[in-house]
Amino acid sequence: MSLARKQIMGNISVALAHREKADEHSIDQEAVKLLTSFEPELPGLSIADVVEAFYTRTSGPKVGASITRISSMEELIDTVAGVLSEKGLVNKIALQPDRALVDLDWGQSGFQLGKEVDDGVVVGIARWGIAETGSLVFHSASDMPVLFNFLPSFHIVAVRASTIVPYLESYANAANIAGDPTPRNVCLVTGASGTTDIEGVLVTGAHGPRELHIILIDDTNQIVGTYDEN
Numbered sequence: 001m002s003l004a005r006k007q008i009m010g011n012i013s014v015a016l017a018h019r020e021k022a023d024e025h026s027i028d029q030e031a032v033k034l035l036t037s038f039e040p041e042l043p044g045l046s047i048a049d050v051v052e053a054f055y056t057r058t059s060g061p062k063v064g065a066s067i068t069r070i071s072s073m074e075e076l077i078d079t080v081a082g083v084l085s086e087k088g089l090v091n092k093i094a095l096q097p098d099r100a101l102v103d104l105d106w107g108q109s110g111f112q113l114g115k116e117v118d119d120g121v122v123v124g125i126a127r128w129g130i131a132e133t134g135s136l137v138f139h140s141a142s143d144m145p146v147l148f149n150f151l152p153s154f155h156i157v158a159v160r161a162s163t164i165v166p167y168l169e170s171y172a173n174a175a176n177i178a179g180d181p182t183p184r185n186v187c188l189v190t191g192a193s194g195t196t197d198i199e200g201v202l203v204t205g206a207h208g209p210r211e212l213h214i215i216l217i218d219d220t221n222q223i224v225g226t227y228d229e230n
Contacts, residue, residue: 042167050131051161051220057134058214063191065134065212073100073158073217077109080123080156083213087154089121094152096124098143101158122152122209126189127180128171129164135190136214137171139183149187155209157189161220 008030015027047053058065070079084091092112095101101123106113114120124144128137136157140146149155165174168188193208 042169045131045166050164050166051216051218053131053166054129054134054164055216057131058191060134063134064194065191065214067214067216069216069218071218073104076101076158076215076217077104077106077111079215081109081111083156083215084121087211089154093121093123093156094148096122096144096148098125101125117148117151119151119153121154121156122148123156124148124158126157126159127163128174129159130166130168130171130188131164132167133190135168135188138187138189139180140185140187141183146185146187149189150208152209154211154213155189155192156213156215158215158217160217 011027011030045053047056055067055069057063059067066083068079068083070076080093081091084093090112091110092114093106094114094117095106124138126136127139127144129135130137136159138144138146138149163174165171189208189212192210192212
């Protein structure tokens with residue numbers, strides 16, 4: 001256990017024993033230390049640039065998602081159309097009710113928008129991406145219904161390069177700095193749904209979408225996290 005963690009746990013023990021004397025400001029400061037003191041103990045990423053590391057991880061065999069890079073949100077509609085065309089699917093989708101998606105002119109591009117997500121195609125947008133594991137992070141809210149992550153057959157997810165962080169711990173710190181409200185649910189999505197519980201045979205779609213396609217939006221001038229092996 002690191003010295004910072006020992007200090008934090010010690011302060012919590014003292015506060016619990018003398019609750020009436022607990023200094024909330026001091027406890028908050030110790031919590032911030034906990035979020036920022038982990039970095040020296042973490043393993044290095046295989047690629048120093050977090051966006052490149054995320055791209056490589058998500059397209060690798062351990063995650064097994066497909067991924068496309070685009071330069072701006074304006075390219076999203078055409079990219080989604082191309083992905084569906086490659087799969088032989090019609091342009092019928094359900095949209096996560098996020099303003100960044102809803103405000104795009106899907107109808108003008110021939111998309112049929114519906115509300116049925118069960119076993120269909122859902123287009124969503126992740127709040128964060130984690131480079132180490134290739135995970136997408138979703139915060140439940142009115143613009144992020146949790147079931148949108150579990151019910152579709154095919155999940156297409158946009159994620160901004162500026163929201164990709166190196167580690168899970170980095171996400172917690174970045175969300176705190178960004179002032180994200182504490183969500184009721186946090187969904188970490190790493191690749192499509194799959195299980196080998198039955199006779200070691202891979203079955204997809206057991207607990208969620210059978211396919212996951214990520215669209216990485218390269219707003220790299222705003223990247224919130226990097227990792228330097230030196």
